[in-house]
Amino acid sequence: xxxxxxxxxxxxxxxxxxxxxxxxxxxxxxxxxxxxxxxxxxxxxxxxxxxxxxxxxxxxxxxxxxxxxxxxxxxxxxxxxxxxxxxxxxxxxxxxxxxxxxxxxxxxxxxxxxxxxxxxxxxxxxxxxxxxxxxxxxxxxxxxxxxxxxxxxxxxxxxxxxxxxxxxxxxxxxxxxxxxxxxxxxxxxxxxxxxxxxxxxxxxxxxxxxxxxxxxxxxxxxxxxxxxxxxxxxxxxxxxxxxxxxxxxxxxxxxxxxxxxxxxxxxxxxxxxxxxxxxxxxxxxxxxxxxxxxxxxxxxxxxxxxxxxxxxxxxxxxxxxxxxxxxxxxxxxxxxxxxxxxxxxxxxxxxxxxxxxxxxxxxxxxxxxxxxxxxxxxxxxxxxxxxxxxxxxxxxxxxxxxxxxxxxxxxxxxxxxxxxxxxxxxxxxxxxxxxxxxxxxxxxxxxxxxxxxxxxxxxxxxxxxxxxxxxxxxxxxxxxxxxxxxxxxxxxxxxxxxxx
Amino acid sequence: xxxxxxxxxxxxxxxxxxxxxxxxxxxxxxxxxxxxxxxxxxxxxxxxxxxxxxxxxxxxxxxxxxxxxxxxxxxxxxxxxxxxxxxxxxxxxxxxxxxxxxxxxxxxxxxxxxxxxxxxxxxxxxxxxxxxxxxxxxxxxxxxxxxxxxxxxxxxxxxxxxxxxxxxxxxxxxxxxxxxxxxxxxxxxxxxxxxxxxxxxxxxxxxxxxxxxxxxxxxxxxxxxxxxxxxxxxxxxxxxxxxxxxxxxxxxxxxxxxxxxxxxxxxxxxxxxxxxxxxxxxxxxxxxxxxxxxxxxxxxx
Numbered sequence: 001x002x003x004x005x006x007x008x009x010x011x012x013x014x015x016x017x018x019x020x021x022x023x024x025x026x027x028x029x030x031x032x033x034x035x036x037x038x039x040x041x042x043x044x045x046x047x048x049x050x051x052x053x054x055x056x057x058x059x060x061x062x063x064x065x066x067x068x069x070x071x072x073x074x075x076x077x078x079x080x081x082x083x084x085x086x087x088x089x090x091x092x093x094x095x096x097x098x099x100x101x102x103x104x105x106x107x108x109x110x111x112x113x114x115x116x117x118x119x120x121x122x123x124x125x126x127x128x129x130x131x132x133x134x135x136x137x138x139x140x141x142x143x144x145x146x147x148x149x150x151x152x153x154x155x156x157x158x159x160x161x162x163x164x165x166x167x168x169x170x171x172x173x174x175x176x177x178x179x180x181x182x183x184x185x186x187x188x189x190x191x192x193x194x195x196x197x198x199x200x201x202x203x204x205x206x207x208x209x210x211x212x213x214x215x216x217x218x219x220x221x222x223x224x225x226x227x228x229x230x231x232x233x234x235x236x237x238x239x240x241x242x243x244x245x246x247x248x249x250x251x252x253x254x255x256x257x258x259x260x261x262x263x264x265x266x267x268x269x270x271x272x273x274x275x276x277x278x279x280x281x282x283x284x285x286x287x288x289x290x291x292x293x294x295x296x297x298x299x300x301x302x303x304x305x306x307x308x309x310x311x312x313x314x315x316x317x318x319x320x321x322x323x324x325x326x327x328x329x330x331x332x333x334x335x336x337x338x339x340x341x342x343x344x345x346x347x348x349x350x351x352x353x354x355x356x357x358x359x360x361x362x363x364x365x366x367x368x369x370x371x372x373x374x375x376x377x378x379x380x381x382x383x384x385x386x387x388x389x390x391x392x393x394x395x396x397x398x399x400x401x402x403x404x405x406x407x408x409x410x411x412x413x414x415x416x417x418x419x420x421x422x423x424x425x426x427x428x429x430x431x432x433x434x435x436x437x438x439x440x441x442x443x444x445x446x447x448x449x450x451x452x453x454x455x456x457x458x459x460x461x462x463x464x465x466x467x468x469x470x471x472x473x474x475x476x477x478x479x480x481x482x483x484x485x486x487x488x489x490x491x492x493x494x495x496x497x498x499x500x
Numbered sequence: 501x502x503x504x505x506x507x508x509x510x511x512x513x514x515x516x517x518x519x520x521x522x523x524x525x526x527x528x529x530x531x532x533x534x535x536x537x538x539x540x541x542x543x544x545x546x547x548x549x550x551x552x553x554x555x556x557x558x559x560x561x562x563x564x565x566x567x568x569x570x571x572x573x574x575x576x577x578x579x580x581x582x583x584x585x586x587x588x589x590x591x592x593x594x595x596x597x598x599x600x601x602x603x604x605x606x607x608x609x610x611x612x613x614x615x616x617x618x619x620x621x622x623x624x625x626x627x628x629x630x631x632x633x634x635x636x637x638x639x640x641x642x643x644x645x646x647x648x649x650x651x652x653x654x655x656x657x658x659x660x661x662x663x664x665x666x667x668x669x670x671x672x673x674x675x676x677x678x679x680x681x682x683x684x685x686x687x688x689x690x691x692x693x694x695x696x697x698x699x700x701x702x703x704x705x706x707x708x709x710x711x712x713x714x715x716x717x718x719x720x721x722x723x724x725x726x727x728x729x730x731x732x733x734x735x736x737x738x739x740x741x742x743x744x745x746x747x748x749x750x751x752x753x754x755x756x757x758x759x760x761x762x763x764x765x766x767x768x769x770x771x772x773x774x775x776x777x778x779x780x781x782x783x784x785x786x787x788x789x790x791x792x793x794x795x796x797x798x799x800x801x
Contacts, residue, residue, distance in 0.1 A: 144615040151695040166772060258691035258769035264526035330688065330768040482772040485696040
C-alpha cells in the first residue's frame with residue numbers, strides 16, 4: 001500500500017489521489033521518510049477543517065528526487081495525539097499551529113504555546129496579553145523586553161531576552177501582531193485580481209516571491225501552461241528582487257555595526273535596482289508585475305539595454321565596496337563568530353534558504369525543485385559552513401554576483417511576449433496543488449485545495465520566516481546582547497510573512 | 501575667563517563639524533554646522549514629559565549634569581590664562597566634577613526602571629571607570645614633570661625640550677582624544693547614530709528625557725567635547741600670547757572635530773566586549789608617559 005503520493009513542484013492532483021491513513025501510520029511513515037535524510041524536509045504540514053474533523057496534510061520534499069510526497073490523515077478536532085515533533089523537531093511549529101486552529105492536543109510536544117493568535121483560533125480566551133513567556137527565577141539574571149514597537153520604522157514583534165549581564169542566555173520571540181488573516185481572505189475574496197493583490201501583500205519585501213508562488217499555483221490548479229514569456233518575467237523579477245534586497249541588507253548590516261561608508265554606499269546601490277523595477281512595471285517593489293496567465297508589462301530590448309546600463313554602473317561600485325567591507329578589520333571582528341547556528345541546529349529547526357545554506361545545509365528550491373526558467377539555468381547554490389553573521393553576509397555578497405550573472409544570461413534571450421490578455425481560468429474541482437518558490441529569503445510554499453464546485457476551500461502559505469525565526473533565537477545564545485541587532489539584520493526575517 | 505568663552509564658542513559648532521564631515525565623506529551634502537545647536541534651541545523651548553515611575557532624581561539629574569560640566573570647564577585654563585577656578589590640585593576637582601555629573605545621569609537612568617537604561621548605565625559606568633586611571637596617571641606624570649599641581653601650572657610651564665618630551669606630548673594628545681571619545685560616547689566605543697537601544701551606551705540612558713532636559717544633556721555633550729578640545733589645545737599652546745592662542749585653539753578644535761568625523765566614517769564600532777581592552781590601552785599609554793617622565797627626570801637608573 002502507498003503511504004503517500006509523489007508530485008512535482010507546481011503539480012496539482014485530485015484530492016482523492018492523496019492516500020489517507022490512520023494517524024499512527026501517518027506519523028510512522030512520514031517520520032521514517034525523514035529519518036537520517038538531509039535531502040528531505042517537510043515543506044508544509046497543515047490541517048484542513050471539515051466539519052468536526054480535521055484532515056492533516058503532510059508534504060515532504062525530496063531534494064534529490066525532485067519530488068514532494070504528500071500524505072493525509074483525518075483526526076477529530078480536539079483529539080489527543082502523539083506529536084511528530086518528538087521525532088523530528090522541525091514539526092514543532094506546524095503542530096503548534098494545528099493546535100491553535102483546531103484544538104488538537106499533543107502529548108509529547110516539547111513546547112506548546114500559541115504561534116500567532118490567528119483570528120480563526122479555536123480558543124478565543126487565549127490572548128496576546130497573557131502569552132506564556134519562558135521565565136527564570138534568579139537574582140543574577142535579568143530580563144530585557146524589546147518591542148513590540150521598535151525604534152526605527154520596522155514591523156512589530158516582541159523579543160524577551162534573559163541575560164546574564166551582557167550575555168544572552170535565552171531569547172524568546174513572540175510574533176502575531178501583524179496577523180491579518182490572509183489565508184481566510186484568500187477564501188473570502190472571490191476575484192482573481194483580489195487574490196493576486198493579496199498574494200502581493202503577504203510580505204512586502206517578497207512581493208515577487210509570493211506572487212510567483214500564487215501565480216504558478218493558480219495556473220497549475222486551472223491546468224494552464226504558462227508561456228515562456230511569463231516564466232521569463234517571473235524568473236527575472238525573482239533575481240532582481242534578490243539583488244535589490246541583498247544589497248539593502250548589506251547596507252543595513254553596515255549600519256548596525258556603525259560602518260557609515262558601507263551603509264551609505266550599499267544604500268545608494270539598492271536604489272537603481274528598485275528604480276529599474278519601477279521603469280519596468282511602475283512599482284519599485286514590483287507590485288502589479290506578476291499576474292496569473294498574463295503580463296501587463298512586456299519586456300523588450302529597450303528594457304534589456306537599460307538593465308545593462310544599470311548593471312554597468314552598479315557592478316564596479318558594488319565590487320569595490322564589498323572588497324573594502326570584507327577587508328575591514330573592525331567590520332570582520334563584528335561579523336566573525338557572531339550569532340552562530342551550527343549545522344545540527346539548522347537541521348533540527350528545519351531552516352530554509354540563506355538560514356540553511358549558511359551552515360552547510362543545501363536547501364535551494366532553484367536547484368532541488370526548479371520552477372519557471374530555473375531548470376534552464378545551471379544553478380549552483382552558495383553554501384557556507386560557519387553559520388555566523390559572516391557566512392550570511394558572504395552568501396549575500398556571492399548571491400548578488402551570481403544573480404547578476406543569471407539576469408545577464410536571461411536578458412540575452414528575450415522571448416516574444418504574447419500573454420497580454422487574461423486567459424479563461426477555472427480551477428478544477430477537488431484538487432490539491434502545491435507550489436514552491438525560492439524567494440530571496442528562502443523557500444516559499446503555497447498550498448491550495450479546491451472544493452467540489454471548483455472554489456478555493458483552503459489556502460495555506462508558508463513563508464521562509466516561519467521556521468527561520470527560531471534560528472535567530474538560537475543564534476544569539478551566549479552572544480552579547482549588543483550583537484542582537486546584527487544577528488537580527490543578518491537573518492532579516494519577515495514579521496508579516498510569519499504572522500500572515 | 502578666556503577659556504570659558506572660547507569653549508562655549510567652540511561648543512556651538514563642534515558636533516556640527518563632526519556631522520558635516522561624516523555627511524561629506526559618505527557622499528551626502530549634510531546639514532549646516534549649526535544644525536545641532538538649532539535642534540538644541542528647539543528642545544530648550546519645549547516642556548519635558550516625565551514618566552510616572554520616575555522620582556525627583558530623574559528631574560534634577562539633567563541640570564546637575566549640565567552644571568557639573570560647566571563647573572569642570574571653569575577649571576580649564578588656556579595657555580597663560582588660568583581658568584576661573586584654579587588652585588593646586590584642581591585637576592582632581594575637574595575629574596570628580598565630571599564623575600559627579602555622570603553619577604547623576606546613571607542614577608537617573610536607573611530611576612526610570614527601564615531595562616534598557618539600566619544596561620546603558622552599567623556600560624557607561626564601566627567604561628568611564630576604566631578610563632579614569634589613564635587620566636590620573638597622565639596628569640600625575642605631567643605634575644611630576646613640571647613640578648606643578650594645577651592645570652594652569654602644568655600647562656604654562658610645560659616646555660618641549662628633548663625628543664622624549666615631544667613624544668610625551670603626542671602620547672598625551674592621543675590619550676586625551678580617546679578619553680574624549682569615550683566620555684562623549686563616540687565611535688569606536690559607542691555609536692551615537694544608532695537607533696538600536698540594545699547597542700547604545702549613552703543614548704540609551706537618556707531615552708526617557710525630553711524637551712528642556714534633553715536639550716541640556718545634548719548641549720552638555722557639546723560642551724564636554726569642546727572642553728576636551730581645549731585641554732588638547734593646551735598641549736600645543738604653552739605660554740604664547742592671546743594673538744596666537746586663539747587661532748591655535750580653534751584650529752585644534754576644528755581638526756579634532758574633523759578627525760572624529762573621519763574616524764567615524766571609515767570604521768565599524770567595536771564589539772562591546774572589546775571595549776574594556778581598548779580602554780585599557782589608554783592606561784598603558786599613560787604608563788608609558790609616566791616612564792617617559794621618569795626618564796626625563798633621570799629617576800631611572
